Amino acid sequence: MTPETNPLVRTIKERCKACYTCVRGCPAKAIRISGGQAEVIKERCIGCANCVLMCSRGAKETLDSIRAVKALLASGAPVAAALAPSFPVEFGGIDPLRFAGMLKALGFKYVCEVAFGADMVSLQYRRLINENPGKKFISTACPAVVSFVEKYHPSLVANLAPIVSPMVAQARVIHETYGRDVKVVFIGPCVAKKEETARNTADIDESITFVELRSILKEAGVDRNTALDSQFDPPHPAKGVLYPMGGGLLNSAELEEDLLSGRFLSSEGLENFPEVLKNLEHGDIDADFIDLLCCNGCIMGPGISVKTSKHAREAALRRYARKSYFSIRLNDWEESVRRFRSLDYSASFAPEDQRMKVPGADALKAVLAKMGKVRPEDELNCGACGYPTCVEHAVAIIRGIAESEMCLPYTIERLKTTADELTVSYNQLAKTKQALMQSEKLASMGQLAAGVAHELNNPLGVVLLYAHLLAEQCDKDSRVFSDARMITEQADRCKKIVGGLLNFARKNKPFFRQTSLVRLIDNYFKTAPVPASLKVTVDRSGEDLQAEMDPDQIIQVLTNLITNAVEAMGGSGGLTVRTFAERESVCFSVADTGCGIKPENIKKIFEPFFTTKQIGKGTGLGLAVSYGIIKVHRGSIAVQSNSDPATGPTGTTFTVKLPRVAKDAGAIKMKTEAAGK
Ligand code: SF4
Ligand code: SF4
Structure with missing residues (x-):
């Protein structure tokens, strides 16, 4: 891959x-x-x-380059390991000669140190700087830095030193020394080198990290106990071994940082190198040569598995560097340098502009506003989204690489709103469920009531008929006559109860006609027996509320509600009847300032025969009948009540809603037949 x-x-x-x-x-x-x-x-x-x-x-x-490297090693071709100078950090516990032996045991024919390539590159840097006084150069040993310049500072591409990295330089030295047919595998701490390898396939065949090498060694069963010592293959390095540390290139190339002249600058780490480039672009830097590393030195590269501190890694590298530097034969090194000096170490770079263009102010404002950032103080710049500022986050959203949900305060606000909406929905659902259960309960009661009423109706009719006949046939002063009258009265009462039950069960057919609700209520109060001690208020809606209704049945509902209200107030208080309109309904409410209905009774008030009145004072059918009538009108009846003076004024309000008569073609037209079903 x-x-x-x-x-x-x-x-x-x-x-x-x-x-x-x-x-x-x-x-x-x-x-x-x-x-x-x-x-x-x-x-x-x-x-x-x-x-x-x-x-x-x-x-x-x-x-993952493991498979590719294993395939190379198994191919039979001569393969050289180009070992990055940071290897003593990862494999510091293994003697370097044994480590070279382990690589040979894996199948590498040659094990060479990239540090020699670094030595050659250092010479190139010295030459470049000396030959171009006043020109500013950026080092190109770190492919991540090179890539960053090409993508995000294309104007600085011309400042990239046109010199290959130590890895490529070493690969060219290997080919020059051991032949063009030798395959070269770079082994190091770097992931970005894989990209550089892909750009330089003529020089490098594969690139693996130290972590990947450990995996290959483990799988092959090669360790320090199974391998033999082996020498590194020449040419051997000098100060190039210092490259993986911050400032290592400058030191190796003897371009020492001098505070007085400020000609050379080194900086490393993700937090620092982008800032240096920004400053360079702005003309803030007067150094001639800037050595940049993306990591805090390659010793901190991502392909290293040891978890030691930076200082421990520097110490490990220095230990190896000292040993290596003082053991080289200077003549041999100089001879190698002379031999490979004439190789081509040139490189070229080209802009690959990936900068995100700053969007227009309006677009930016709109995205910020969507996240609730309208005023400057709304921009918290908290960094929770991964972007340092709200504006940068907004730019990324516009460029399609971020989402507004990444903004934590915005998401929390949205979640709160959603939670509130869910609570409202839940409460509505609970209310609807309760109403449905109540409605189902009343419907089954209605069926029972209808059955009983139907069965009683005929025998009652017969009792009434014969009681009337009996009364007609006997002397009006006789005992039999008064008994027959008593039977008639009680049977009439039973008839009314049966009628009420049939109303509740919606078995009595209403006779609909278009009626003005306001006028109906006005007419009611002209004859209504409301005690003078009560304060009666009729609050009419401005418009003439028309509905298709059976006026007699609606008057019956009104009578039931007002009768209950009057009784609840016990002779004093206020009765308010209000008419009003809602979108699809005409409505009236009957409110009293009486004792209220206890919460535990609210659910039962529409059940037939439920009453809180004294025995003999009510049949308990008034509200049940009203409920049945309103249901047959396709309307609704609801109650709100407070019986606890501690929580506010006591009293009860019944609200009745009836379908409005629409004036247009889509008007709601109810058929008597349909309603009677
Ligand atoms: S942090 Fe990850 S995604 Fe970003 S440049 Fe580095 S490797 Fe690529
Ligand atoms: S500094 Fe990091 S990214 Fe750059 S070459 Fe070294 S290991 Fe690779």
């Missing part, structure tokens, strides 16, 4: 928890959040692998 076809770094989606840590840690803003998942944008990525190091979920993985 090569970076040409596969990204250097990819997200393992199942592990990604969208915490935006990788967005925060990516110096190139090369991570797109889409559908709540992070994905690496190959064209923007510089291969620093910082996201891999930062992701605590292990949701980022780097390009």
